Amino acid sequence: MAPAKAALLAGVVLLLASCVSSVALYCSAQRAAFDGMRAELSRTAAMAATVVDADAHKQFVSPEQEASPEYRRAIAPLARILTASGDMKFVYTCVLRQDKVYFILDPTPAGDSNGDGVDDKSHIMDAYPEAPQSMIETLRTGIGGSDSKVYPDRWGSFMSGYAPLRDSQGSLVGIVGVDMNATQYLKHLEHLQRALWVGFVMALLMSLGAAICVYSYQRNAQAASAERLASAEALRRAHEELRQTNNDLEERVHLRTAELLVAYNATIEGWSRALEMRDHETEGHCRRVTDLALRMGEALGMNDDELNTLRQGALLHDIGKMGIPDEILLKPGALTESEWAIMRLHPEYAVQMLQPIEFLEPALDIPRYHHEKWDGTGYPCGLSGEEIPRAARLFALVDVWDALRSDRPYRRAWSHDRVCEHIRGLAGSHFDPALTEIFLDVVGEEQTDLPLAA
Ligand SMILES: [Fe+2]
Numbered sequence: 001m002a003p004a005k006a007a008l009l010a011g012v013v014l015l016l017a018s019c020v021s022s023v024a025l026y027c028s029a030q031r032a033a034f035d036g037m038r039a040e041l042s043r044t045a046a047m048a049a050t051v052v053d054a055d056a057h058k059q060f061v062s063p064e065q066e067a068s069p070e071y072r073r074a075i076a077p078l079a080r081i082l083t084a085s086g087d088m089k090f091v092y093t094c095v096l097r098q099d100k101v102y103f104i105l106d107p108t109p110a111g112d113s114n115g116d117g118v119d120d121k122s123h124i125m126d127a128y129p130e131a132p133q134s135m136i137e138t139l140r141t142g143i144g145g146s147d148s149k150v151y152p153d154r155w156g157s158f159m160s161g162y163a164p165l166r167d168s169q170g171s172l173v174g175i176v177g178v179d180m181n182a183t184q185y186l187k188h189l190e191h192l193q194r195a196l197w198v199g200f201v202m203a204l205l206m207s208l209g210a211a212i213c214v215y216s217y218q219r220n221a222q223a224a225s226a227e228r229l230a231s232a233e234a235l236r237r238a239h240e241e242l243r244q245t246n247n248d249l250e251e252r253v254h255l256r257t258a259e260l261l262v263a264y265n266a267t268i269e270g271w272s273r274a275l276e277m278r279d280h281e282t283e284g285h286c287r288r289v290t291d292l293a294l295r296m297g298e299a300l301g302m303n304d305d306e307l308n309t310l311r312q313g314a315l316l317h318d319i320g321k322m323g324i325p326d327e328i329l330l331k332p333g334a335l336t337e338s339e340w341a342i343m344r345l346h347p348e349y350a351v352q353m354l355q356p357i358e359f360l361e362p363a364l365d366i367p368r369y370h371h372e373k374w375d376g377t378g379y380p381c382g383l384s385g386e387e388i389p390r391a392a393r394l395f396a397l398v399d400v401w402d403a404l405r406s407d408r409p410y411r412r413a414w415s416h417d418r419v420c421e422h423i424r425g426l427a428g429s430h431f432d433p434a435l436t437e438i439f440l441d442v443v444g445e446e447q448t449d450l451p452l453a454a
């Protein structure tokens with residue numbers, strides 16, 4: 001919700017609530033004040049009744065008696081009560097004759113002091129036709145009471161209290177009435193009205209304060225929320241940029257790795273070709289053994305990395321021969337025992353050449369161990385069985401296969417079946433028996449019996 005709207009709503013709600021409660025409080029206080037005044041009127045009337053001699057009261061029947069000492073004696077206590085209770089305008093007695101009300105005692109001095117054209121004093125047996133209902137009720141029932149509302153008569157507007165006047169026999173002879181001027185009554189309510197106004201102004205100020213607080217809080221909350229959203233958005237963007245940068249970097253790393261792999265493989269193939277250029281007899285051998293080794297690798301379920309390592313190892317299997325002197329490597333005839341000893345060094349030469357190249361470390365198994373035999377009679381380490389790395393065991397089959405299937409200056413290439421037979425015969429001595437079976441399955445797919453290379 002917009003801060004201004006929330007503030008307005010809070011202010012209006014608080015103001016309404018305050019006004020309703022103030023008015024309710026005022027009504028309640030007004031009722032209490034009103035009841036209090038009625039009780040005071042009744043008490044004053046009852047007190048006045050105690051100072052009136054009801055037996056003597058019965059003797060006053062005509063205005064002429066007002067000059068008598070008895071009358072003056074009779075009104076004297078009423079005059080004192082009137083003086084003592086400052087809020088009262090009149091204290092008097094009345095009687096009921098043939099359903100009509102008449103005044104008897106009234107200590108008010110005669111005359112028109114306020115200039116309203118009416119004698120201030122009521123005289124003995126003055127009729128009082130404006131008598132309020134409460135007064136008549138007391139005159140009839142003898143039960144004291146007070147008016148429940150302001151009533152008008154010829155002297156003004158009043159609220160009055162009434163008390164029965166009984167003689168020594170207990171008979172009701174009249175009532176004592178006390179009048180409070182309506183303006184006096186309203187004066188009593190003035191402070192309540194002032195309190196109501198003060199309450200209203202306080203409510204207005206409180207509502208205004210609450211509205212300002214709500215407005216300020218809502219505005220701060222909205223600002224904080226906007227700030228949080230902005231932070232979250234900035235974080236999201238930064239995260240997205242980071243992710244994009246990571247992706248870019250990853251892509252570049254993959255690209256560079258692929259480029260490096262291509263460069264390494266090109267280098268390896270270059271070395272392999274360089275060797276073949278020295279040893280013309282084995283021309284094409286490296287490519288063929290590499291292809292066949294890869295078919296074996298696929299038959300064994302190798303993954304791409306393993307196949308790549310296998311390919312590198314196959315291409316480099318005889319790279320150590322680079323270190324063999326030409327007179328031995330290129331010798332047309334059979335090698336002497338000492339020449340063979342030198343020739344058998346080529347796996348170690350390969351290790352010396354390739355080991356410093358960390359990238360080729362996994363591919364070293366084939367150059368190092370491809371002349372090891374299953375029964376431990378191979379070289380250079382004389383490893384046996386599964387001590388020989390699987391790639392080297394696999395490659396030994398491929399290497400011998402291709403050598404026998406190729407022409408040499410001193411012999412023709414062997415037939416497919418003859419080579420298969422030969423290799424099968426070496427399973428368990430030269431070759432891993434399990435791999436031999438798989439190998440024969442792989443090469444068994446070849447249908448040609450012609451030499452693979454010239
Ligand atoms: Fe070799």
Ligand SMILES: [Fe+2]
Nearest residue numbers: 285317318399
């Ligand atoms: Fe070879």
